[in-house]
Amino acid sequence: MTDVRAEVAALLARFDLETVDPVEFLGARFDAGLAWVHFPVGRGGLDRPRDEQQVVEQLLAEAGAPAPDLGRNSIGIGMAAPTLIAFGTPEQQDRYLRPLFTCEEIWCQLFSEPGAGSDLAGVATKAVLDGDTWIVNGQKVWTSGAQNAQRAILVARTDPTVVKHAGLSYFVVDMADPGVDVRPLRQITGEAEFNEVFLNDVRVPDADRVGAVGAGWRVATTTLNNERVAIGSGAEREAGQIGIVTERWRNDPSVRSSAEHDRLMSWWVETEVTRLAGERLRQQLAVGQPGPESSAMKLAFAQQAQQISGFALELDPDAGLQYDDWTMVRTVSASFLGRGPGFRYLRAKGNSIEGGTSEIMRNVVSERVLGLPADHRPDKGVPFNEVPR
């Protein structure tokens, strides 16, 4: 039986962390099976229980080892990788996982469309098979990091004559294809973190289809459950927005007041119980894939991020009335916390929309965790091309 601690020690012993090239180190880490210990041997893993990954992450962080840049490649690391492991062919796994982990290849997600946001299964982007190549046409939106990405995961309609969920397929797209047109989409923060992406006769080899033709919804669901785990996680106490507020409160007595104190403590408790529930979920998931329960964690995270970032402005009104910079820039490394309090407040508004709105999270929890009956759906059982829109 492999001891992950010994594996980490052996990896660290091979490099001088002061001078090591991050790509070289991450490549070696992948080859040592320490990228995702629960993945198979040879594919970045060691076939170990999922919860041992935390041990690896902790040891590497303590040693100060280079880590994958989640700000740039959260889609690749958090979503594409687990999806490829679950549904990808051996060739796809060999081709994509290693450069994804080293961040030599950045990934983005071509899911949402102007006409298919919450109703993601209603995407209209078409993929039509021509020999052994799919020709893709359509428009995607809310695509973080598309301008930096080499690869994308795509959900497209391959059969419009069946009900919406059954007519989708899942692909890996080369963003260098000349038919891919990425345009910045400016948001309320002033930045363009997202993009709209136009797909004009984009060519995708059939070898880059992930899962069976028509199985795209099932594959996408795996991606989305992982996304919700990624968004909802935070292993440390006082991580994220609450940590910014508590640090300020401790260091600056001028922001303290009795009126705000119980609010602060209530948010402290809320974030702590979410952290514990997330930890409990991770313990339950020590083996297996994230399930619909992760949607509840994402719901909690969004509520807290929005409320606490607003509370932070109220703590220091004169600062809260100001904003650091409205200049339009294209975000390179996305972070919910990266800028001033005004940015954090505005950016957090996206937390209840991206990765599934809070309303959709509540549908997922109530129908798939609690087993409540589905809402009335006029498009149920109707072929996609016969649904009025």
Added chain:
Amino acid sequence: MTDLLYSDVEESLRSSVRGALGRVTDSARVAALYDDPDADTSAVWSAVAGDLGLAGLLVPGEWGGVGAGAREVAVVLEELGRTVAPVPFLESAVIATTALLELESDVVASLADGGQRGVLVLPWSARAGAWTATEGGAVTPVAGALGADLFLVPTLVGGTVQLVLHESATVDPITSLDMSRPLAAVTPTGEGRVLAKGDAAVAAVDAALAAGAALLASEQVGLAQWCLETTVEYAKTRVQFARPIGSFQAIKHRLADLYLEVAQAQAAARYAADTLATGDADAPVAQAVAQSYCSDVAVHAAEEALQLHGGIGMTWEHAIHLYLKRAKSDQLALGTPAAHRADLAGLVDLPQH
């Protein structure tokens, strides 16, 4: 990291307790206590403390106990909360027992087999670090005093706190919001025996109240789970506008929010139980978090259950009112949520001023 799940042994214990409670109590028998406070509930105590031997869960083997720990006690309390069982398990087998264990007093042996019941004679709203020893006269309102045999009375004698054991007391019943945990005014009688004085006495009382608060969270989780599950089932079967009401987002979204609250409460309660069991340095934080959070979740779960059941939820006939009364009383017991948040602020260095 702490184990926040349930072991196979704990699940097996749960199943035994659930089976036993199903034979000795139900909502009709609990409701009857509101009309007849003297109705006999001794079968519940006998089943829990005697037949299953749970009164001695926290007590080491040499004093006749089981030598288990707070994690197992928490599972028992989840089941007691789920049935709003009329049994002073928390009062005797957790709080009074912890005080005696803290003092290494062999009196605990008489509680361990369930033959006698103990009670810590303080107002039920007391919490660690925030209680006052009596200088004589009645202490009120005390939970777990009716039917108790051993009265542990924090008493102020010449400016020093003593923990005095009385074997008799005048116990006057009080009409309580939650008649499944009836309160009383307690006036100790007789000389009593001093078990501890000064710091030792204070520490024993604080430890007892802290354990009580930490584990009350599990009772609240069990109660909230019953409310959630019962309401989900109702929403699946109750039809209005030719649809199960659970298909309406106005209903299902509230239940999804409640699921989240209950899941978080469960994690908080598990963490409090585990840190208490292992003597973890984070236990005081865990207790304050669990009490602040689980208290409000239990109340909210009962309130949501009532509202989402519509008219039937407001009736005496339906069991929900028993859960609401227990939940609201539990919220006030052993420190309110705001009081625990104030304690927490001190523990995590977030001062009010």
